[in-house]
Amino acid sequence: MKGQTLEMLGFLILSVTVIGIIIFMRTYLAGSYGNTLLSLTERQETEGMRSGLNTILQTTDPKTGRKMEELIGISSYTEKVKKGDKIDFGPGIGEVDILTMLEERFNGIYGEGKWYLKVPPADKFFTQIVIVVDTSASLCDDVDNIKSSLPKIIQDLSEEYDITATIYMLPGADSSCCKKTGYGGYDLTCDLFEGKLTDNLQCMSINSLDCVGNMLPQNEEDWGRGLGCIIQKGPPQGWNEKSTKIGIILSDELSGGNDDSGEELYYNMASLEIGKKKAEEIGMYVFPIKTETGRKICPGCDCPNYPECSCAPNICVYYQNQQYPVFSKIQCKMDGILYSQMKRIAEPTEGDVYELSGSGEATKSILEIIKRVEAEEREKRSIKLGIPPPKNKKINTETLTIPIPLIGKYTNIYLYQWS
Amino acid sequence: MKKGVSFSVIPIIALLGVLALSIWAGYQLSIGSSYNKRYGDVFSEDPAVFKMETVKKILEDALKFSAQDKSIEIAANGGTRAETFWYCGYVERVPTPEEVKYHLSESIKSNLNAYIKSSEDEDQFFEIEVDIPKYTCAGAYENGESKCSSRDSSGCEDFWATATGNSQITLKEPNFLKEDDSISALALKNRFFWVYYKLYQDHKDGFSIRDLVQKEVCIPGEKIDRGVMLERIRSALEKVCNYYENVVFNDLYIDCSYDLMCFNEMQPSMCLNSMCDRGPFTEGLCDSPNALRASGMSEKITGKIIYFEGEEECDKWIDRYYYENDDFRFQIRIKDSKFKIPTIEKELKNLIWEINGIISIDHSECPIYWKEYIPCPTTTTVTTTTVQTMTTQQIVTTTGPTVTTVQVTTTQQVATTIEEVTTTYQVVTTVQIPTTTIQPVTTTINIPM
Numbered sequence: 001m002k003g004q005t006l007e008m009l010g011f012l013i014l015s016v017t018v019i020g021i022i023i024f025m026r027t028y029l030a031g032s033y034g035n036t037l038l039s040l041t042e043r044q045e046t047e048g049m050r051s052g053l054n055t056i057l058q059t060t061d062p063k064t065g066r067k068m069e070e071l072i073g074i075s076s077y078t079e080k081v082k083k084g085d086k087i088d089f090g091p092g093i094g095e096v097d098i099l100t101m102l103e104e105r106f107n108g109i110y111g112e113g114k115w116y117l118k119v120p121p122a123d124k125f126f127t128q129i130v131i132v133v134d135t136s137a138s139l140c141d142d143v144d145n146i147k148s149s150l151p152k153i154i155q156d157l158s159e160e161y162d163i164t165a166t167i168y169m170l171p172g173a174d175s176s177c178c179k180k181t182g183y184g185g186y187d188l189t190c191d192l193f194e195g196k197l198t199d200n201l202q203c204m205s206i207n208s209l210d211c212v213g214n215m216l217p218q219n220e221e222d223w224g225r226g227l228g229c230i231i232q233k234g235p236p237q238g239w240n241e242k243s244t245k246i247g248i249i250l251s252d253e254l255s256g257g258n259d260d261s262g263e264e265l266y267y268n269m270a271s272l273e274i275g276k277k278k279a280e281e282i283g284m285y286v287f288p289i290k291t292e293t294g295r296k297i298c299p300g301c302d303c304p305n306y307p308e309c310s311c312a313p314n315i316c317v318y319y320q321n322q323q324y325p326v327f328s329k330i331q332c333k334m335d336g337i338l339y340s341q342m343k344r345i346a347e348p349t350e351g352d353v354y355e356l357s358g359s360g361e362a363t364k365s366i367l368e369i370i371k372r373v374e375a376e377e378r379e380k381r382s383i384k385l386g387i388p389p390p391k392n393k394k395i396n397t398e399t400l401t402i403p404i405p406l407i408g409k410y411t412n413i414y415l416y417q418w419s
Numbered sequence: 420m421k422k423g424v425s426f427s428v429i430p431i432i433a434l435l436g437v438l439a440l441s442i443w444a445g446y447q448l449s450i451g452s453s454y455n456k457r458y459g460d461v462f463s464e465d466p467a468v469f470k471m472e473t474v475k476k477i478l479e480d481a482l483k484f485s486a487q488d489k490s491i492e493i494a495a496n497g498g499t500r501a502e503t504f505w506y507c508g509y510v511e512r513v514p515t516p517e518e519v520k521y522h523l524s525e526s527i528k529s530n531l532n533a534y535i536k537s538s539e540d541e542d543q544f545f546e547i548e549v550d551i552p553k554y555t556c557a558g559a560y561e562n563g564e565s566k567c568s569s570r571d572s573s574g575c576e577d578f579w580a581t582a583t584g585n586s587q588i589t590l591k592e593p594n595f596l597k598e599d600d601s602i603s604a605l606a607l608k609n610r611f612f613w614v615y616y617k618l619y620q621d622h623k624d625g626f627s628i629r630d631l632v633q634k635e636v637c638i639p640g641e642k643i644d645r646g647v648m649l650e651r652i653r654s655a656l657e658k659v660c661n662y663y664e665n666v667v668f669n670d671l672y673i674d675c676s677y678d679l680m681c682f683n684e685m686q687p688s689m690c691l692n693s694m695c696d697r698g699p700f701t702e703g704l705c706d707s708p709n710a711l712r713a714s715g716m717s718e719k720i721t722g723k724i725i726y727f728e729g730e731e732e733c734d735k736w737i738d739r740y741y742y743e744n745d746d747f748r749f750q751i752r753i754k755d756s757k758f759k760i761p762t763i764e765k766e767l768k769n770l771i772w773e774i775n776g777i778i779s780i781d782h783s784e785c786p787i788y789w790k791e792y793i794p795c796p797t798t799t800t801v802t803t804t805t806v807q808t809m810t811t812q813q814i815v816t817t818t819g820p821t822v823t824t825v826q827v828t829t830t831q832q833v834a835t836t837i838e839e840v841t842t843t844y845q846v847v848t849t850v851q852i853p854t855t856t857i858q859p860v861t862t863t864i865n866i867p868m
Contacts, residue, residue: 010430017437025444039855050469058476065577065607070480074761089767091672092576093756094610194426242765399546402471403481405761407488 049396053108057400057413061101064093068105069402071098071412072383076119076411077404081383105384115417119383122404122411125374128243129165131207131366132231132249133199134291135188135220142250142291142362143188151196157370158200162243166235167193167203170220183417186258208329209233214274224255224271224345227286229276244377245284247275247349248366252291254341258334263340286349287369288342291356293335327411350376386416393418425435467594470547474588475602478534478551483604483788485530486523486559486580488762490611493523499697500526505622506629506776507695508746513622518700520559528557531582552586555704563614568620572670575613576758578606608758614673614772618753620740621667628659628751629778633634637785642740644789648780649682663753672757681748681777693778733795740786744779751776752760 052173057069060140064071071087075098087093087181096203106115114263128140133143146167157163172187190203212228218225227247239245254264255271303416352372354365389395497503498514499522505513514522535551558581561567565575583601592597636648637653643651660675751774757765 010434014430014437015434017434021437021441021444047465067480069476070483073480073484074767080766085765088759089608090759090769091756093759118670143538153561181543368849401477401486401533401547403477405484405488406763407485408537410537411583 006415045396046398049110049411049415053398053400053413053415054418056105056109057147057402059105059118061096064089064096065136067241068098068102069098069400072102072119072413073402073411075099076121076383077123077406079381081123081381083385084396091158099383099385106386110417112391113387115415116386116389116419117383117386117416118414119411120378120414121381122133123295123375123406124160124162126162126216126243126374127164127246127370128235128237128240129163129246129248130235131165131167131248131250132223132226132230133167133169133188133222134249134253135170136253138252138293139188139291143192144354145362146250146366147192147196147200147359150366151163151193151198151201153363153367154201155198157367159372161374163200164194164235165201166230167201168206168230169203170206170222170226172205172220186334195416206230206234215269218267219257221253221257222255222267222271223249223251223288224273224275227275228278230286231275231282231297239282244283244373246369246373247279247286247351248369249275249285249286249288249345250291251288252338252364254334254338258338268341270344271403272341272394276348279345281373284349285373286351287343287354288346288351289354289356289362289365290342292358292363293338363396389416389418429536432858437514456779458800464594467590467592467596470549471588471590471596471598472549474549474551474590475598477483477538477600478531478582479604481534482527482531482557482580482582482602483606485527485534485608486578486604487609487667487760489523489526489530489760490578490606490609490769491760493526494611494770497773497775498522502775503697504695504775504777506774506778508744508777509626509629510696511622511629513619513699516564516616516619517704517759518702518766521700521704522700523559523611524557524704528582531557548591550589550591552584552588554584554600556584557582558704561616564616565618567612570669571612572757576608576610576617578609578612580604580606598612599801609760609770610755610757611770613729613771614668614753614755617667618663618772618774626662626667628749628774628776629664631655631659632778633780637781637782639784642738642762642786642788645787648745648787649679652682652749653679655859656749664750666751667828670757672755674754676752676754678750678752679747680750681746695775714833718853731765733793736790738788739791740788742786745782745787746777746779748775748777750774778851849853 010179057067057072059068060066061068061071066074075081075085075087078087080098084097084099085099088095088347102117106117108111131146132147133139150165152168154165158391167190169189172189190205193203206226206229209229211217211225211233215222215225215229215232217229227249231247253403254268256268256277259265259268275286278284337356339353345351346353354369356362356365365394396417398417400415402413403410433468497505498519503512503514531551536555538549538551558579559578560581562575562578569575581601581603585598586600587632588600590598595723632655635658636643636651656677656679660677663675664673744770753774755770755772759769762768
């Protein structure tokens with residue numbers, strides 16, 4: 001009995017010890033090994049990717065004698081950013097398609113469809129902006145907004161971008177119902193911007209450009225012709241062929257003015273076509289900004305007949321020596337036509353129509369437009385190779401800085417790799 | 420009993436086995452930890468080394484771009500940082516190799532430091548926190564003068580650029596790491612030194628654009644007019660270009676062109692008004708064991724100014740002669756289209772060496788002549804109108820046919836057509852006039868020429 005008890009106890013101790021050791025090994029020994037193994041695996045992946053990238057970047061291209069990283073810098077700066085774009089190194093070397101060469105090397109190391117490379121442009125965004133302003137009375141509040149906010153925005157942007165903006169006032173109408181506090185009205189002219197203008201922001205009357213023939217704007221809403229005239233004559237600094245050109249139109253009426261018929265007439269279309277054609281010729285992005293037309297109170301508000309009707313406060317006319325806010329069914333109808341007309345100039349020029357719902361939005365929209373074009377241009381001028389990374393995979397990334405031939409400037413190579 | 424003992428021995432043996440296993444496991448555990456520690460140490464060192472190497476590679480590429488860009492600029496200036504003249508009046512100052520290397524090195528240094536300055540911007544080097552001291556010395560090395568002066572450019576189609584700040588690059592993350600900041604890079608496919616040495620050697624061997632032009636323009640004993648002179652200068656520069664293209668370089672990719680930038684027919688010495696003389700080169704190469712000095716030529720020949728003064732007959736065309744020095748400014752461009760080089764421009768550019776010069780042609784033996792009409796000195800007859808006025812006191816009013824004698828003051832206004840000066844004479848005279856009329860009197864006077 002005693003022996004049996006001792007045996008049982010011995011086996012019990014043995015079992016406990018074995019279990020203890022197993023737990024100990026599982027917890028510490030295997031855990032330590034596991035961590036080391038995991039760390040090593042991760043390390044191998046990262047180092048493998050990095051060494052692959054280094055191998056490619058440090059490889060000398062036999063034709064040019066230059067390393068791939070140097071060639072990427074040259075390619076990025078000279079804006080040869082698409083496969084098939086060739087850089088001419090002179091007859092002693094010939095033309096080189098760097099990106100195709102690079103793609104083959106990446107495919108060889110990471111495998112086709114397993115990587116993505118992006119190199120954004122390094123130099124400053126260089127843009128020339130022209131803003132065509134309808135000078136009819138309904139634009140008073142928008143012009144006021146531009147006057148108070150745009151100078152600072154352009155000044156701030158000029159630290160980051162190489163930017164110039166010129167405001168062009170269409171031939172002025174009597175805007176005397178643009179009210180100043182306490183006294184009479186004022187016309188929409190460049191005088192309003194006095195003291196606010198800088199080298200980066202200027203204002204000109206379109207009449208001062210001396211456009212002739214079909215380029216001559218006929219009235220305060222003739223923004224199509226106005227844009228054509230500006231493009232033909234160029235901004236005060238002249239057009240720079242390397243700049244990104246942006247045309248912004250600020251109006252609440254059809255190009256050439258709304259007609260009482262409520263239809264888009266031939267002269268509206270002709271004016272629009274002139275602007276569109278010129279913008280396409282010069283490669284300008286056109287962004288019409290449709291200011292508040294009073295659409296919110298459509299339909300049914302007809303101010304002359306119903307003076308008590310509270311129409312959009314920024315729309316006013318003098319009628320029989322009295323000042324009236326004006327809004328009619330015609331304008332309700334025109335609102336839609338205006339939008340479609342603005343679309344017709346925006347779409348072929350890679351622009352877009354911005355619709356304002358309040359008077360304080362004009363400058364905000366201009367800023368949005370500049371940022372949007374800058375992002376699009378950066379995207380266009382980026383080197384992109386491989387396929388964009390899938391969402392359901394573990395992606396390894398590596399970023400490397402390289403200099404470009406523009407003295408003092410660098411860009412980054414972003415590499416994404418997955419298995 | 421035997422059975423009980425044997426049963427109790429089994430757990431003891433098993434226990435011993437478990438103990439042995441535990442010891443082995445402990446041993447293995449310590450090995451695993453040491454592996455982990457060892458790899459951990461390596462892991463933390465490697466990224467630091469990798470980052471340091473990355474920074475140095477970036478700097479080397481920046482050095483390469485700096486050298487490429489500045490080679491284009493220095494060549495366009497004629498071998499120095501500012502535009503330089505190889506010919507200035509009678510002085511010939513082709514920049515020496517030390518001078519060219521000095522200016523190229525200094526320019527490379529300033530470009531490289533521009534890259535370093537911008538690297539200080541936040542996050543410029545992606546996730547690398549590094550301190551790079553400014554470079555204080557840069558160098559440019561060709562493959563040897565003999566290789567670069569040879570007819571074939573194959574031994575001189577690249578050059579080395581170096582830079583040092585005699586300091587250390589400091590990496591702060593992930594480990595603190597320091598490394599010597601000296602870097603070097605090969606500027607490839609760039610015949611900057613080959614073109615330069617060919618031109619330099621050719622000048623050293625005795626070729627002078629000034630001599631060629633002088634010889635072409637001025638044939639001793641022959642008088643030439645300015646129109647012919649201009650043609651001859653053009654033709655001489657054309658010959659210089661042909662000489663460079665076919666004799667000096669004889670290379671498929673070398674083209675020469677020229678511009679006559681100043682030739683003033685009316686004021687021959689006007690072209691020398693521009694500052695073309697540069698001081699002697701006294702700088703030393705910072706990375707050269709011997710700071711070389713080059714001194715400029717000081718020879719100055721004063722042109723003779725002699726005007727031919729023959730007996731000048733009037734009313735004839737006579738020959739005028741001009742023996743003074745005559746200056747013109749030119750630029751010769753040696754364009755190497757074999758390679759296109761990356762620069763700060765968006766497009767790659769060809770290397771163009773520009774030779775600027777303002778040359779004084781000595782006309783002491785080949786006067787410039789022109790014909791000039793010499794009019795005779797003449798006495799011009801001018802008809803003047805005399806206006807007479809009388810003082811009230813002197814007017815005697817008379818009636819009847821009697822003649823009265825009165826005193827009048829006469830003012831004669833004479834306009835001389837030659838000098839275009841109006842002279843006023845005042846003459847007081849006594850005349851007899853009829854009492855009923857006072858008429859203007861016309862007189863003739865001679866105006867001395």
